[in-house]
Amino acid sequence: MTTHQEQLEKYAKLAIQTGVNLQEGQGLILNAPVESAEFARMVVKEAYHAGAENVHIEWGDDDVTYMKMKHAPMEVLENFPKWRAEGLEEMVKDGYALLTIYGTNPDLLKDIDGDRIAAVNKASGEALSEYRDYIMNDKVRWSIVGYPTLAWAEKVFPDLPTAEAQEKLWEEIFRISRVDKADPVQAWADHNETLRQAREYLNKKQYKQLVYKAEGTDLTIDLPERHIWHGGSAVSSDGAAFNPNMPTEEVFTMPHKYGVNGTVKSTKPLSYGGNLIENFTLTFKDGKVTDFSAEQGEDTLKHLLDTDEGSRRLGEVALVPHESPISKSGIIFFNTLFDENASCHLALGKAYPTNIENGPALSEDEMDQKGVNDSINHEDFMMGASDLDIDGITADGNAEPIFRNGSWAITFA
Numbered sequence: 216m217t218t219h220q221e222q223l224e225k226y227a228k229l230a231i232q233t234g235v236n237l238q239e240g241q242g243l244i245l246n247a248p249v250e251s252a253e254f255a256r257m258v259v260k261e262a263y264h265a266g267a268e269n270v271h272i273e274w275g276d277d278d279v280t281y282m283k284m285k286h287a288p289m290e291v292l293e294n295f296p297k298w299r300a301e302g303l304e305e306m307v308k309d310g311y312a313l314l315t316i317y318g319t320n321p322d323l324l325k326d327i328d329g330d331r332i333a334a335v336n337k338a339s340g341e342a343l344s345e346y347r348d349y350i351m352n353d354k355v356r357w358s359i360v361g362y363p364t365l366a367w368a369e370k371v372f373p374d375l376p377t378a379e380a381q382e383k384l385w386e387e388i389f390r391i392s393r394v395d396k397a398d399p400v401q402a403w404a405d406h407n408e409t410l411r412q413a414r415e416y417l418n419k420k421q422y423k424q425l426v427y428k429a430e431g432t433d434l435t436i437d438l439p440e441r442h443i444w445h446g447g448s449a450v451s452s453d454g455a456a457f458n459p460n461m462p463t464e465e466v467f468t469m470p471h472k473y474g475v476n477g478t479v480k481s482t483k484p485l486s487y488g489g490n491l492i493e494n495f496t497l498t499f500k501d502g503k504v505t506d507f508s509a510e511q512g513e514d515t516l517k518h519l520l521d522t523d524e525g526s527r528r529l530g531e532v533a534l535v536p537h538e539s540p541i542s543k544s545g546i547i548f549f550n551t552l553f554d555e556n557a558s559c560h561l562a563l564g565k566a567y568p569t570n571i572e573n574g575p576a577l578s579e580d581e582m583d584q585k586g587v588n589d590s591i592n593h594e595d596f597m598m599g600a601s602d603l604d605i606d607g608i609t610a611d612g613n614a615e616p617i618f619r620n621g622s623w624a625i626t627f628a
């Protein structure tokens with residue numbers, strides 16, 4: 216029997232070794248909720264153990280965030296401190312890796328005015344654009360791991376007493392992140408190999424289009440020429456492998472920003488800026504959302520779509536079989552890191568430039584020409600379901616089954 220303490224230590228080691236793959240002499244930026252302090256310290260210890268030259272912690276706290284969102288004047292919310300953006304940029308330019316311990320209350324900002332949330336998202340999105348470039352182009356190694364804060368655990372398991380809910384969420388996180396395996400680092404290496412086979416199959420195929428059909432969804436997505444599927448471990452520009460998300464079950468590429476047509480229906484709630492958007496439908500014409508509705512959170516959805524020009528277009532198309540370990544749990548996590556790995560999804564907003572040949576070197580004009588979307592947003596939303604069929608359309612116009620009834624229609628070598 217492994218104790219909770221031992222599991223935590225394995226988890227911290229996994230985050231440093233397999234997540235960011237921290238190298239001797241490298242610095243680490245660690246984002247951590249105050250509530251996770253004990254675990255964060257274990258991560259710091261592992262980091263120095265791996266030879267870190269420095270660990271810089273950015274502590275976060277939901278309650279403090281809430282109070283600021285509630286009380287600070289609008290001009291404070293509209294201005295992201297320049298010194299903070301510059302500090303973060305300086306560290307990534309110095310080769311720091313980035314690890315985020317993520318666990319936030321999905322309903323945190325429920326009663327905060329949408330304009331205030333939009334102002335903060337816009338200010339930080341703009342101020343951190345260069346910093347985000349380092350991350351989205353894999354110029355640095357980065358990773359995100361989950362942490363079951365009490366408020367999040369209560370949201371996921373509302374019928375359990377808080378302490379039990381947290382314990383149950385820990386169990387799920389450990390299982391899904393393969394921390395319950397005897398050797399999690401090896402288990403991840405095997406898993407990365409499976410995802411590699413899937414992405415290599417799709418990269419060889421170079422489908423021109425993907426056609427999605429499910430209840431409420433009838434959508435055709437053009438893929439740009441020389442698009443690249445990624446999934447599992449990635450490689451940073453200095454050549455070392457890392458795992459951007461833990462867990463991860465997806466293979467993903469970029470849609471053509473001007474080539475999305477039809478309607479898509481969400482199948483899980485989307486937590487955006489501390490608010491939930493549920494049961495929503497988006498209609499696309501030539502890549503742009505021309506119509507939308509939501510049973511809940513329509514105003515939040517409108518704010519998301521109106522952030523900038525690119526927020527109405529897609530930046531990611533991801534395939535996740537319906538029988539993934541996260542999906543099998545049947546739990547809705549209200550947290551994109553987990554929910555995105557239970558379901559096929561799309562993202563509104565910025566595309567990862569690494570999803571197209573030579574992407575990180577393209578100018579803004581070239582990106583637009585090739586169909587690479589840009590935005591300060593990148594928001595995954597779930598649209599996979601047990602009745603989802605996806606066809607790939609080849610260069611000569613043939614339709615080949617990729618997904619049938621929510622899962623792969625292909626067997627990999």
Ligand code: ZN
Nearest residue numbers: 465533555595
């Ligand atoms: Zn994704």
Ligand code: ZN
Nearest residue numbers: 531562594595
């Ligand atoms: Zn995404």
